[in-house]
Amino acid sequence: MKGFDPISYKKDDGLTLPDIGLWGIKKYKLFGSYCDIFTSGMKYKWDERVFIDLFSGAGYAKLRNDGKILMTSSLIAASVPSKFTKYIACDANEDNINSLKQRVEREFTTLDFNYFHGDANKIVDKIIDAIPKGSKTLNFCFVDPFSLDIEFETIKKIASMRRVDFLILLALQMDANRNFVYYINEQSTKIDKFIGNTNWREPFKEGRIHQKDFIKYLADSYDSNMKSIGYRVDPDLKFKIENTSNAPLYYLAYYSKSDVGNDFYKKVEKNQNAQMKMF
Numbered sequence: 062m063k064g065f066d067p068i069s070y071k072k073d074d075g076l077t078l079p080d081i082g083l084w085g086i087k088k089y090k091l092f093g094s095y096c097d098i099f100t101s102g103m104k105y106k107w108d109e110r111v112f113i114d115l116f117s118g119a120g121y122a123k124l125r126n127d128g129k130i131l132m133t134s135s136l137i138a139a140s141v142p143s144k145f146t147k148y149i150a151c152d153a154n155e156d157n158i159n160s161l162k163q164r165v166e167r168e169f170t171t172l173d174f175n176y177f178h179g180d181a182n183k184i185v186d187k188i189i190d191a192i193p194k195g196s197k198t199l200n201f202c203f204v205d206p207f208s209l210d211i212e213f214e215t216i217k218k219i220a221s222m223r224r225v226d227f228l229i230l231l232a233l234q235m236d237a238n239r240n241f242v243y244y245i246n247e248q249s250t251k252i253d254k255f256i257g258n259t260n261w262r263e264p265f266k267e268g269r270i271h272q273k274d275f276i277k278y279l280a281d282s283y284d285s286n287m288k289s290i291g292y293r294v295d296p297d298l299k300f301k302i303e304n305t306s307n308a309p310l311y312y313l314a315y316y317s318k319s320d321v322g323n324d325f326y327k328k329v330e331k332n333q334n335a336q337m338k339m340f
Contacts, residue, residue, distance in 0.1 A: 065142055067093020069132045076121040077160035084302050091313060092203065092228060093137040094329045099201055099226075100143040102325060108197035110145045112138045113188065113219070113276075115181040116205045117150035119160040134203055135161055139169045145201075149185070149191050153175040180199045182212045182254075185219065192222055204229040206237035213257035213286055220290050224319040227292075231283065231299075233276045235311050242276050258281040283314065292316040298326055 067089050097114070103110055112135075120136040123129070132140065135150045148165075150280055152158045158178045165174050175191045177184055192200060202212050203226055208234050237244070237252070244252045245262055253259045254277060262269040270278055282296040298315040315326045 065097040067097075067132075067137045068336070069137075069140065071121055071132060073130060074121070074164070076163060077154075077156040078123045078130065079118055079157065081122045082127050083124055085122065085270060086131070087134075087302055088230075089131070089137060090135065090203075090314065091329060092134060093141070094332065095315075095326055096138045096145075096201070097143075097192045098325045098329055100145055103199055103231055105145045107199040108163045109193045109199070111147045111149065111192055111198060111200040112145040113149045113190075113200060113202040113225075114138070114205075115151050115202065115211065115215075116207075117152045117158065117161055118205075119152075119154075119157040120164040121288075122159070130170070134205060136164060136168070137244075138171055139165065139174075139202075139220055144172065146173065147193060148172060148174045149177070149188060150174065151179065151181045151188055153178075153180045153252075170277070182210075182215045183205075185215045188266060189218060189222065196226060198222075200225040202227050206232065208232050209251055209255045212254040213283075214254070216287075217257075218291070222304055224318075226319070226322045227287075227315070229314050230315070231280065231313060231314050232270065233279055233313045238276055239281055241272055250278070252293050255279070258282065280312070280314075287316045288322060291318050293318060293320075293322055293323060298323065298330075315323070 068086060105296055114135045118133045118136045120133060123131050123132045135148065139144060139148060150161055155178050158176050162176050165172065177188055181188065200222060204227060243249055245265060252261060264271065265312055286292045299312050302311050302313065317323050
């Protein structure tokens with residue numbers, strides 16, 4: 062029997078269509094395959110299986126290279142054969158969240174969806190309030206910002222729900238590496254919030270760490286942060302996504318407190334020949 066294919070092409074329905082690069086296909090294949098193994102493997106073990114999408118987009122997106130339209134994260138998660146019992150979608154763009162809602166109501170009428178319009182960092186408490194609090198609840202949180210727009214304090218708050226696995230896009234090449242000169246300026250607080258550390262500039266200004274090591278520094282800092290709140294850090298669970306010129310764009314980092322979650326993700330990675338290990 063044919064397995065679940067996360068990549069589903071659609072016709073233009075007249076609603077909002079953000080554009081994405083061709084490399085988005087690799088990301089959504091990995092993401093969707095994990096959703097599939099997560100829900101199918103956990104459906105008889107947890108009463109509530111909750112999907113949380115902090116940067117949901119509009120549900121559809123258009124590929125820049127050829128104009129094809131494909132489903133994105135929230136609708137991919139809604140499409141898996143074994144469904145999540147609850148879906149929580151958030152996006153700062155009102156057109157995106159409204160279009161996502163219309164698409165869900167048209168294509169997935171029976172699913173339990175909550176929608177939030179706003180910056181996930183600012184409304185995280187409302188998002189947490191929507192998560193079922195029962196002892197048999199397991200959560201999967203997908204964090205897919207266009208840049209380093211996720212604050213670690215936000216991740217920490219969601220992680221306080223205890224049973225949460227994360228797949229986080231770390232825009233270390235797309236954003237951090239390209240904007241180092243800007244971020245080293247004291248007036249910028251993006252990196253401070255991203256890694257939860259206002260003193261990160263000191264080793265760079267003192268020459269103890271060089272600019273060329275900025276990406277590794279941020280990745281290591283993020284791992285340390287996740288480890289400090291109880292997550293198991295595995296270097297084999299960070300994967301590099303490249304553009305069509307083989308230049309690195311970003312990394313997908315998976316974090317779980319469970320060996321089962323890590324094993325699931327490794328199985329998915331094994332079947333994704335396009336994925337490359339970080340470092």
